[in-house]
Amino acid sequence: MKRIITLLSISLILLSFSACTSDEPYVPDCHTEEETITEPEANYYIKYLAQGNRNAGWIKSITVNTESGEKTITKQMSSWNETYGPVPKGFQASIKVSGYCEKTYIYVCRGEEPFVIKAEGKSSASYTIDF
16 A cells, blocks of 8 residues: 555656646746837716706706817706716816806726816816826
């Protein structure tokens, strides 16, 4: 029994050494100076919010900058919000409200991160994505 265990042990040792050998030379995993590692382009999303007050007056129209250009919503409303994207870094987000508006907000999120308020104003706001 001892002889079988000894033969099996020797066989396993020899097998493990033979599995590690290769005819190809070892090349370390490193990058040359010409190579640059770049992060994938981040996707950003814009959430616009306009808050009115129906007792003081109505929002008449809202113009926002979206991934496909400027968009105008003409509808009498007391408040409004909408999310657009994806947009690239450097995108100029803007909202402009006509009629009565107490506050406008621009929120931005990167990928799956939560939305963060980046700009606010009375009837307009703008923000250039820079993070």
